[in-house]
Amino acid sequence: MSEIASAVFDTTSPVPKPKKPWVKKSVLPGFGLSIGLAALYASLIVFIPLAGLVLKSLELSWPELWAVVSNPRAVASYQLTFGASLAAASINLVFGLIVAWVLVRYDFFGKRVIDALVDLPFALPTAVAGIALTALYTTKGWVGQWFWLADIKVAYTWLGVTVALTFIGLPFVVRTVQPVLADLEAEVEEAAASLGASRWQTFSRVLLPALLPSLLTGFALAFARAIGEYGSVVFISGNMPYKTEITPLLIMTKLEQFDYAGAAALGTVMLIFSFVLLLLINLLQHWSHKRTGG
Template identity: 90%
Template sequence: MAVSAPVVPPKNPWVKKSVLPGFGLSLGLAALYASLIVFIPLAGLVIKALELSWSELWGVVSNARALASYKLTFGAAFTAASLNLFFGLIVAWVLVRYNFFGKRVVDALVDLPFALPTAVAGIALTALYTTKGWVGQWFWLADIKIAYTWLGVTVALTFIGLPFVVRTVQPVLADLESEVEEAAASLGATRLQTFIRVLLPALIPSLLTGFALAFARAIGEYGSVVFISGNMPFKTEITPLLIMTKLEEFDYAGAAALGTVMLIFSFVLLLLINLLQHWSHKRTGG
């Protein structure tokens, strides 16, 4: 009597075999949690915006005041994230590669924007950067006004976004062995060549991650910006403030419409950054 071979179920190419069991249960719990916390609220935002007719919806999201707020919000967020990308790398480099008096204090101060209430940060920055503030008065001598301008908005967004870059890049720098740099130097590479060809490829994924986090945080920032911006329509009014204005007027559908625009723009930009990060991982073999 012939014995039939056992039937082996086909492998699912989308599921990687894990040592630990419970993929179905963990996937279900993750999907449920993400739905309750993220997907359902965002869907509710879009549904609320669709209570408006298409002409009303377009009028809310495309009027001159809204367009000016988009320009300031995304422009200042991109500028602040770019500044943090550069200076955050420098701060992380100093904290990882050098030992100096007060290093632990500086390391703790980097996380201060995480713990400090945003309203307190806004008040402090406003006091510093007004034309009579400790810092702002010196810029005012050169006829540069920071508080109540787009510069003030950028300063506030830079302040709250710096820790994201530093804390993302710092562990990657700590894992890079200094022997690699010494080997490159022994082969005749200059310091600039060592940084560009040896260190930078390994840092690019973490830099892009830090940039994305700082950028996303800056787009939705409200508390620290509302004080230093001056909130002048068409000049220093950010989109989150315009949304709050709609809510105070009980125009919930209008606020949801502006929020939906912010959601779409943010998702597209973050998706592009993540695709770039994925490409960088593949290119560097990460």
């Protein structure tokens, strides 16, 4: 009995510490160090440069700042940049889904080559893409000459800007939707058809709810990429003020004129627009996830 009591009241023996259920082993450093490194990296790469952009634009007085960002030339560039980006992302939303569907659901000769070519806009320098598209879509180009017969001019118009933005944005939709389609087994479609569902009902009620989050993600990525595109557009647009001048080109023009504050002001406007639009798209994605139970 005395041995048991001495063992119970022995304060010299180590007391095991209770395990914390929320602590998990990880190959990365501890939470404090990991979040510190992540915050430092994000600050150096993203937050500090963006803050510097805003602070540079505030060197202008409010009347000067408003005069720069509301100039008719600047407003025309906003309309072209965001309008063409929205049109290109919408086109890629439809045709990116079709391309992903063909690559996942069908086997055919040259499939690997086409699958690899989808990533070409990622690897191709934007200036090279712009030169190639301009050569193809001028009135004497291989493709543009046929449009010209129908009295449609592509190069050096807003339509050419949309074509260039569609070209660089397609991989974002295809590569976002493709793995989701691969996880959807064809038996699900066959089961819906055996239950009497039409092709449209199968797509709208079975496939679309599962694909909607990835489609919105691909749309957001393509749209965001198109807003900031410069190299592939500057050649095919013609760069005519009030007509085919995009906002990134107008920013470059102000930099060449050593108007750094004015360029920063236009960049801040683009930053605000991008944040608002991406916030709306993320809210839409959250709604779709909640709706589909994802």
